[in-house]
Amino acid sequence: MTAPAPFPGPPPGEPAGDDAGPEGLIAVTALDCRFPGAPDTAALWDLIVSARSGLTRHEDAVEPAGGGASGNPSRVPVSGLIEGQDLFDPEPFGLTDAEAALMDPQQRLFLEACSRALEDAGHARGAGAGAVGVFAGASHSDYLTRNLGDRYAAADRDPVGSLQAAMAGVADYLPLHVAHRLGLTGPAVCVGTTCSTSLVAVHLAVQSLLAQECDTALAGGSSLIVPQGRGYLHVPDGIFSADGHVRTFSAEGTGIVHTQGVGVAVLRRLEDALADGDPILAVIHGSAIGNDGADRTGFTAPSPRGQARVISEALEVAGLEPGMIGYLEAHGTATRLGDVVEVAALRRVFGTGGPARCALGSVKANIGHANSAAGIAGFARAVLAVHHGVLPPALDAFPLNPDLELEDSPFRVPGRARAWEGERYAGVSSFGIGGTNCHVVLGAAPERPEPTPDPRPQLALVSAHRDDALAGLLTGLAGVVGPATDGIPAGAPAPAVADVAHTLHAGRTALPHRAAAGVQGVGDIGRGRPGLSLIHFCRCR
Numbered sequence: 001m002t003a004p005a006p007f008p009g010p011p012p013g014e015p016a017g018d019d020a021g022p023e024g025l026i027a028v029t030a031l032d033c034r035f036p037g038a039p040d041t042a043a044l045w046d047l048i049v050s051a052r053s054g055l056t057r058h059e060d061a062v063e064p065a066g067g068g069a070s071g072n073p074s075r076v077p078v079s080g081l082i083e084g085q086d087l088f089d090p091e092p093f094g095l096t097d098a099e100a101a102l103m104d105p106q107q108r109l110f111l112e113a114c115s116r117a118l119e120d121a122g123h124a125r126g127a128g129a130g131a132v133g134v135f136a137g138a139s140h141s142d143y144l145t146r147n148l149g150d151r152y153a154a155a156d157r158d159p160v161g162s163l164q165a166a167m168a169g170v171a172d173y174l175p176l177h178v179a180h181r182l183g184l185t186g187p188a189v190c191v192g193t194t195c196s197t198s199l200v201a202v203h204l205a206v207q208s209l210l211a212q213e214c215d216t217a218l219a220g221g222s223s224l225i226v227p228q229g230r231g232y233l234h235v236p237d238g239i240f241s242a243d244g245h246v247r248t249f250s251a252e253g254t255g256i257v258h259t260q261g262v263g264v265a266v267l268r269r270l271e272d273a274l275a276d277g278d279p280i281l282a283v284i285h286g287s288a289i290g291n292d293g294a295d296r297t298g299f300t301a302p303s304p305r306g307q308a309r310v311i312s313e314a315l316e317v318a319g320l321e322p323g324m325i326g327y328l329e330a331h332g333t334a335t336r337l338g339d340v341v342e343v344a345a346l347r348r349v350f351g352t353g354g355p356a357r358c359a360l361g362s363v364k365a366n367i368g369h370a371n372s373a374a375g376i377a378g379f380a381r382a383v384l385a386v387h388h389g390v391l392p393p394a395l396d397a398f399p400l401n402p403d404l405e406l407e408d409s410p411f412r413v414p415g416r417a418r419a420w421e422g423e424r425y426a427g428v429s430s431f432g433i434g435g436t437n438c439h440v441v442l443g444a445a446p447e448r449p450e451p452t453p454d455p456r457p458q459l460a461l462v463s464a465h466r467d468d469a470l471a472g473l474l475t476g477l478a479g480v481v482g483p484a485t486d487g488i489p490a491g492a493p494a495p496a497v498a499d500v501a502h503t504l505h506a507g508r509t510a511l512p513h514r515a516a517a518g519v520q521g522v523g524d525i526g527r528g529r530p531g532l533s534l535i536h537f538c539r540c541r
Contacts, residue, residue, distance in 0.1 A: 022270035026206050026284040027445070029273055030121035032113040033380050035261035035367045036080030045384045047366050049417050051393040054367045055257055056081050057244060058229055077231040078244030080259025080368045085109070085224060091465050092511075093181040106138040107177050109262045110222040114178045117218065121266040122278055122507035125182045129268070130215025133186030134175035135205040136264070137197035139223040139372040141171065146226065171372075174222060186214030192372075195331075196432035197221050198263065199375025203287040203438055205267050215272060220264030223371040232258060239335060246369070247396040248332035248339060248362040249404060249413050255335050259368030263376035265383070270446075280445035282386040285425070286318030292435035300433050302338060307345035310437045311427065315349070318441040320425060322350045325358055325441075327391055327426040328411070329382040332362025333369070336401065342429070343404045346411065356412035365395040375430035379440065382426045386442050391418045451496060457518045458501035463511040470513045497521050 031041045037054020038044035047054055057078050088108045090100035092115070100108065114134070115125070123129035167173050172190045179188040187208055191201045198221030205217035234242050239255045247253035273280055290313070292306035315322060330342055343360075350358065363381040370377050385392055394413045400406060406413065424444040431437045464470035497519060 022274060022446070024210065025270040026209055027268050027270045027273035027278065027280045028265055028282045028284065028383050028442075029268055029278045029280055030117045030266040031263070031281065031380050031383060032117035032120065033261070033263040033377070034082055034109065034113065035263070035370065035373075035377060036082065036259055037367065039083060041380065041384070044367075044380060045388070048363065048381055048384070048392045049388075049390060051395045051416070052366065053245070053395060054080060055244065055259065056229070058231070072233065074233045074235070075231055076234050076241065076244045076257075078241075078257055079225075079229055079231055080257065080261070080370070081228050082109075082224065082260055082262075085226070085228060088112070089465070089469070095181070102144075103177075104138075104141050104143045104171075104224075105226060106141055106143075106171070106222040106224045106262075107174055109224065110136065110138070110174060110220070110264065111178055111181055113220070113222075113262050113264045114218050115182060117264050117266050118182070119508060120279075121216075121268075122276075122503050123216065123266075124507055124509045126184050126216065127509070128276070128506070130272075131186040131213075132179075132182075132184040133205060133208050133214035133217040134178045134184060134188045135191060135201040135208070135217060135219045136175045136178070136189075137191035137193075137201060137221050137372050138171035138174045141224070141226070143226045175218075178218065184218075186217065191221075193436035193438075194432035194434055195369070195371060195374050196430040196436050196438045197372040197375060198377075199379055199428065199430035199438040199440060200289055200432075200436065202265060202267070202284075202376070202379055202440055203289050206284055206287050206440075209267060209269055215268065217267045218264050219267060220262070220376040221370075221373040222262045223373040224260045224262070225258075228260075239333065241334065245396050246332075246334045246362075246364045248330065248334045248365050249343075249360065249394065249397045249400055249406075250334070251399045251401045252396075253334035253336065253339065253401065256333055256364060257368035259370050261367065261370040261373040261377060263373050263380055265376065265379065274446070274448070282383045282426075283443045283445055285320060285441045285443050286314050286316070287438070287440040288313035288317060289436065289438045292437065296435065299435075302341045302431060303435065304341050304345040304348060306435060307342060307429070307431060307437050308348035311345065311349045311429065311439045314427070314439040314441050320441060323354075323357065323410070324423065325350075325425050325427050326420060326422070327359045327361070327382065327385055327424075329378045329385075329426065329428040330360055330362045331378070331429045331431045332364045334362075334364065336403065339401060340403050342431075343406070343409070343411070347405075347409055350410050352408050352410075354410045356410065358411050359391045359414050359418075360411050361392055361394045361414070365397065375428075375438065378430060379428050382428045382440075382442055385420070386424050386426050386444050389420045389424060389444075391420050393417050451499070453496060454498040456498075457520050458497050459505075459516060460501050460519045461505050461508075461510075461514065461516050463508070463514040465511050465513065467513050470515060474515065 126132040205219035292303035
């Protein structure tokens with residue numbers, strides 16, 4: 001794969017407040033995502049940077065809600081599928097099979113995502129992370145009534161069963177289950193601002209960290225449709241796409257595809273992340289939220305003034321000038337009104353004319369509109385762009401909508417991936433029906449000196465709840481830390497074996513089925529269970 005062509009970055013400049021060092025800045029230390037066509041975060045970035053759609057077109061789908069024959073010309077048989085949505089292992093979380101069956105998949109998958117994210121951050125179940133807060137929201141779900149049928153009705157007639165069903169199926173309990181099952185003692189706050197829910201969760205997590213209410217925060221959202229694969233009915237001049245494509249910024253854009261997903265970020269104060277040697281994907285410099293109030297034509301209508309206000313406030317908190325932003329992750333509904341209003345709001349903040357210094361994009365073109373998880377999806381796209389130093393291409397954006405008047409603006413829409421030169425600052429917008437708007441400003445992680453290699457052999461420890469899970473874990477490790485052709489991108493440095501061994505020991509929970517081996521390099525870890533079991537394999541009781 002050839003390197004992407006460079007894209008001119010913003011002019012050099014120093015953000016206000018840099019003299020204070022990492023104080024007031026928040027590190028993004030891990031991301032865990034599951035979206036259509038992207039079962040994990042690495043797959044999401046590959047989907048984005050290769051300008052592909054994760055949506056599925058299926059002619060034999062279950063009929064959309066509200067009925068309608070399969071031959072209905074208004075029916076669009078496109079949806080975003082989450083593979084393995086119904087699969088869940090309750091044992092690692094201390095749940096019985098019966099409890100897991102009652103639990104809404106939105107809660108089950110979000111619980112798994114939070115557990116994986118903390119592991120990726122090197123703090124399994126919050127170990128060594130201090131007080132961990134959870135800030136998250138989920139979409140309305142019909143899982144209990146539509147999928148459990150008589151079992152739910154029977155539970156509803158019993159006061160105890162009714163309470164259990166409510167706790168397992170109501171969105172308000174999402175962060176509370178995570179805190180309980182993972183043993184987290186920081187604030188556990190349910191967020192509900194419709195489409196902007198999960199980005200507002202990021203903002204609230206940042207505020208909690210800065211107020212010293214917690215030392216680490218999980219922030220995100222969950223939105224799943226059960227059963228999957230419905231398609232939808234298109235209504236002329238409505239918000240849903242006429243052809244199953246989300247063409248943000250395009251003259252051919254007709255709206256969104258309602259889809260699904262789960263995403264969560266691990267956030268820490270930058271000084272703490274640096275002190276602990278945590279991975280840092282990006283840094284949050286500032287964020288802001290607000291509501292349009294009555295400054296709009298209707299309850300569901302957007303307001304350019306309201307959107308511009310939160311973007312300006314977030315930049316002010318970050319101490320950055322608009323001209324320093326090199327990428328903007330837009331809300332991007334792909335409706336003619338929505339896109340025009342959003343770009344008009346950006347022009348209020350960034351001005352008109354000048355060089356094409358700021359790229360625009362929206363993850364909705366790749367995965368659709370994930371409702372309560374939409375904000376964290378856009379946040380993930382911006383974080384990964386900053387982390388990789390690549391401005392991602394906009395899918396299905398051309399021909400551009402002339403009403404956006406981009407030719408007289410500092411904005412451009414990349415048609416292909418481009419190298420991001422110079423300083424890297426990005427903004428992320430998410431706007432909710434009802435008028436709650438949120439904007440987050442990101443920057444690149446600070447450079448850190450390369451550690452001195454440790455030539456000594458290391459002890460690698462791996463554990464799981466069951467033997468088959470252990471085998472799967474070892475296979476997964478082989479794909480991540482094995483030979484350069486298996487999991488490590490071309491040109492990327494291999495992880496230090498001492499770092500990998502330390503993370504497996506200190507950043508993972510010790511579980512009953514275990515394997516251990518003395519290893520000299522990361523490739524030894526990637527050989528899978530046979531190589532490890534020659535040294536030691538046991539089941540601890």
